[in-house]
Amino acid sequence: MSTPRPFSFSSDDKDEERTVDLINLIAVVPRPDGTSSTVIYVEHDDANPTALPQLKFSKATSPPPNLPPMNISNDREIHIVVSTGSGTGKADTFFDEAVKPLLRALFPDSHRFFKIHPTKSATSIHDLTNDVFFPQANSGSLLRIILLSGDGGVIDLVNGLLSKPASVEYKPPQVVLLPLGTANALYHSINAGRENTWGLKALALGNYQPLPIFTATFSLGARLLINEARSEEELPKNPQTGSPILHGAVVCSWAMHASLVADSDTAEYRKFGVERFKMAAKEALFPADGSMPHPYKAKVSILRGNNWTPLEKEEHMYVLATMVSNLEKTFKISPASKPLDGSLHLVHFGPTDGNEVMRIMGLAYQGGKHVDDPFVLYENIEGLRIQFEGKEEDARWRRICIDGKIVRLEKDGWVELRKETQRVVDVACN
Numbered sequence: 001m002s003t004p005r006p007f008s009f010s011s012d013d014k015d016e017e018r019t020v021d022l023i024n025l026i027a028v029v030p031r032p033d034g035t036s037s038t039v040i041y042v043e044h045d046d047a048n049p050t051a052l053p054q055l056k057f058s059k060a061t062s063p064p065p066n067l068p069p070m071n072i073s074n075d076r077e078i079h080i081v082v083s084t085g086s087g088t089g090k091a092d093t094f095f096d097e098a099v100k101p102l103l104r105a106l107f108p109d110s111h112r113f114f115k116i117h118p119t120k121s122a123t124s125i126h127d128l129t130n131d132v133f134f135p136q137a138n139s140g141s142l143l144r145i146i147l148l149s150g151d152g153g154v155i156d157l158v159n160g161l162l163s164k165p166a167s168v169e170y171k172p173p174q175v176v177l178l179p180l181g182t183a184n185a186l187y188h189s190i191n192a193g194r195e196n197t198w199g200l201k202a203l204a205l206g207n208y209q210p211l212p213i214f215t216a217t218f219s220l221g222a223r224l225l226i227n228e229a230r231s232e233e234e235l236p237k238n239p240q241t242g243s244p245i246l247h248g249a250v251v252c253s254w255a256m257h258a259s260l261v262a263d264s265d266t267a268e269y270r271k272f273g274v275e276r277f278k279m280a281a282k283e284a285l286f287p288a289d290g291s292m293p294h295p296y297k298a299k300v301s302i303l304r305g306n307n308w309t310p311l312e313k314e315e316h317m318y319v320l321a322t323m324v325s326n327l328e329k330t331f332k333i334s335p336a337s338k339p340l341d342g343s344l345h346l347v348h349f350g351p352t353d354g355n356e357v358m359r360i361m362g363l364a365y366q367g368g369k370h371v372d373d374p375f376v377l378y379e380n381i382e383g384l385r386i387q388f389e390g391k392e393e394d395a396r397w398r399r400i401c402i403d404g405k406i407v408r409l410e411k412d413g414w415v416e417l418r419k420e421t422q423r424v425v426d427v428a429c430n
């Protein structure tokens with residue numbers, strides 16, 4: 001929890017003094033006559049932390065001093081993507097009740113020219129990127145994309161933008177991320193403790209930084225699982241080498257983490273929001289027949305500097321490399337990662353029983369204390385390689401998670417992860 005930083009202003013609504021925590025403040029907009037301002041902020045339902053925040057407008061006769069300057073210059077073409085299938089399906093409501101009125105207040109003249117794209121299917125963001133965003137960015141147009149989605153929306157955008165070679169005119173679109181997904185790892189990692197407006201504050205600020213990303217390259221038989229794993233499809237190919245690839249900005253995992261993301265990605269589980277991960281974890285960790293959780297078998301190597309070093313153990317429980325600090329708001333997987341710092345951290349531990357796994361994961365919910373546990377390997381790395389070499393017969397133990405997407409590898413399949421150097425999008429930060 002961040003320490004409250006209250007600020008007060010005189011409101012002439014009822015001639016009273018109002019106090020708002022700075023973390024909930026979006027903007028103070030001067031009125032045209034200069035005599036007063038509109039303070040825009042959000043209020044939260046303390047009894048229900050998953051409820052959408054309410055957007056509030058208050059007229060201030062004496063605006064508070066020392067507020068960060070607003071920077072709402074509008075030199076870009078603005079697109080708004082409303083990912084209607086993300087999270088528990090609240091993006092539409094949030095757009096109508098918060099985003100629309102806020103944009104009207106911040107951009108009174110231009111907001112009507114903003115282009116709105118509600119998603120209609122799982123391929124909507126990818127199609128939009130191919131048809132609209134990439135061609136425009138690649139011919140040098142300046143775009144700002146306001147994305148009401150989880151991490152999946154960002155990943156569809158990034159993969160779409162990287163699916164064709166960029167021209168010298170390519171201009172990285174700016175992305176404002178409004179966390180309407182389930183875990184929203186990227187949003188929470190960029191904004192941890194800095195703001196509590198569900199990203200709305202970024203619409204009134206002009207701070208953007210390049211989004212660090214990685215590239216995962218797979219063996220030829222790797223397949224992307226879609227439609228609750230009922231179907232599979234080929235992965236995108238590296239335009240230069242033809243190898244199957246996926247780009248990510250959050251996490252590449254195998255073993256326990258990938259399995260529980262994959263097992264909980266069903267319409268039934270999704271209704272439970274972020275609880276779905278814990279529910280799937282319990283099922284995987286405490287098999288009904290009373291046996292131990294599966295010891296995952298593969299050769300795992302890490303890249304330190306320019307050298308690949310295999311881990312001694314060939315059986316594993318948790319193998320995860322991440323570019324962010326938080327995989328959920330309170331799940332601090334990599335406490336040493338700073339927002340958008342481009343680092344890649346490994347979190348690893350070997351086979352153990354369900355109670356021990358729950359204990360270690362519980363430490364991650366206590367500010368990332370698991371990394372101090374002697375059972376856990378935590379290291380800043382340059383890359384990760386997982387090679388199955390025929391060690392796992394059953395395909396369900398060969399599932400890799402890239403930012404929530406699941407890729408199944410062949411018996412002798414492999415994946416290699418490295419940091420990507422291309423600057424694809426810039427992302428809003430406070």
Ligand SMILES: Nc1ncnc2c1ncn2[C@@H]1O[C@H](COP(=O)(O)OP(=O)(O)OP(=O)(O)O)[C@@H](O)[C@H]1O
Pocket residue numbers: 083084085086087088119120121122123124125149150151152153180181182183184185403404
């Ligand atoms: N109208 C729709 N119909 C079907 N699928 C949709 C629709 N809108 C979005 N989707 C898909 O739903 C998925 C939502 O992923 P997203 O990551 O945004 O949310 P999430 O998985 O709930 O959150 P997180 O990744 O942060 O945990 C994406 O794969 C997206 O393509």
